[in-house]
Amino acid sequence: MDSNTLISVASIVTAGLTISIGSIAPALGEGRALAQALSAIAQQPDEANTITRTLFVGLAMVESTAIYCFVVSMILLFANPFLSS
Amino acid sequence: MQISPDAVLWQWGPVGLNRTILFTWLVMVLLVGISWLVTRRLSTGTKLSKGQHVLEILVSALRDQIRDVGGREPERYMPFVGSLFLFLAFANLLSIFPGYTPPTGSLSTTAALATCVFVAVPMFGIARKGVWNYLQQYLQPSILMLPFNVIGELSRTLALAVRLYGNMMSGTVIAAILLGFVPLFIPVLMQLFGLLTGMIQAYIFSVLAMVYIASATQVER
Numbered sequence: 001m002d003s004n005t006l007i008s009v010a011s012i013v014t015a016g017l018t019i020s021i022g023s024i025a026p027a028l029g030e031g032r033a034l035a036q037a038l039s040a041i042a043q044q045p046d047e048a049n050t051i052t053r054t055l056f057v058g059l060a061m062v063e064s065t066a067i068y069c070f071v072v073s074m075i076l077l078f079a080n081p082f083l084s085s
Numbered sequence: 086m087q088i089s090p091d092a093v094l095w096q097w098g099p100v101g102l103n104r105t106i107l108f109t110w111l112v113m114v115l116l117v118g119i120s121w122l123v124t125r126r127l128s129t130g131t132k133l134s135k136g137q138h139v140l141e142i143l144v145s146a147l148r149d150q151i152r153d154v155g156g157r158e159p160e161r162y163m164p165f166v167g168s169l170f171l172f173l174a175f176a177n178l179l180s181i182f183p184g185y186t187p188p189t190g191s192l193s194t195t196a197a198l199a200t201c202v203f204v205a206v207p208m209f210g211i212a213r214k215g216v217w218n219y220l221q222q223y224l225q226p227s228i229l230m231l232p233f234n235v236i237g238e239l240s241r242t243l244a245l246a247v248r249l250y251g252n253m254m255s256g257t258v259i260a261a262i263l264l265g266f267v268p269l270f271i272p273v274l275m276q277l278f279g280l281l282t283g284m285i286q287a288y289i290f291s292v293l294a295m296v297y298i299a300s301a302t303q304v305e306r
Contacts, residue, residue, distance in 0.1 A: 057296060060289045064244035067251050
């Protein structure tokens with residue numbers, strides 16, 4: 001077990017944990033937003049265009065938190081700065 | 086296992102050609118070529134060619150969307166936002182052809198486009214409000230918020246780039262991984278899902294660019 005192997009093991013485990021834990025909260029939040037948007041469309045079908053557009057923009061904002069986690073795990077897996085190759 | 090289409094295919098002296106550049110230029114040539122072919126023979130009469138119909142539908146839909154999001158004068162922002170949307174939509178849709186890797190699946194492309202938005206927002210804002218009025222909005226609630234406003238400007242650009250890249254890259258990578266396990270059926274479904282994702286991401290990218298421009302060009306009454 002040299003240091004590179006240890007760093008690789010830690011990086012892989014951390015990457016998995018990062019993306020799994022880091023996608024729970026955005027998923028819950030986006031689910032709530034979608035449910036609210038659906039009930040809003042059901043109440044006001046005429047406003048469907050505005051609601052959908054705003055929903056997409058809001059989802060994109062919420063999504064970015066999950067995307068930061070994704071970026072961190074990608075860096076750990078494919079561009080690890082601590083591995084001395 | 087290749088997570089980026091930036092591997093150099095062909096080296097000629099200092100110039101390297103990779104898939105991203107190749108397919109970016111292919112999409113650009115397609116867009117310019119189709120537009121040029123259609124706009125050579127425009128008519129204002131009652132008989133329109135098919136291409137002109139398609140282009141008119143596209144342009145009017147884009148104009149309506151921009152006006153809805155907050156651009157009160159869509160013609161000012163049409164060239165920028167419309168080009169962004171058309172380029173991204175084409176680049177993502179062409180992935181139905183085998184051998185094509187979407188250039189948006191590379192961080193270079195998306196970072197370049199996000200940088201364009203990052204530069205364009207202050208330009209539109211200054212053109213609309215003047216330098217002093219535009220810079221005032223960074224001190225909006227109080228002067229204490231100045232660093233946070235600047236950080237927000239930078240981080241939303243990063244999120245813009247990485248959102249598109251992450252979605253498109255994960256689509257191609259998942260398709261490649263699944264091809265190893267279950268060829269023939271499941272990858273086709275994932276490709277369909279990737280088409281939907283690509284269109285939604287193109288839409289979101291353009292709408293967010295328009296939202297940022299609209300917030301920079303707001304004139305307080």
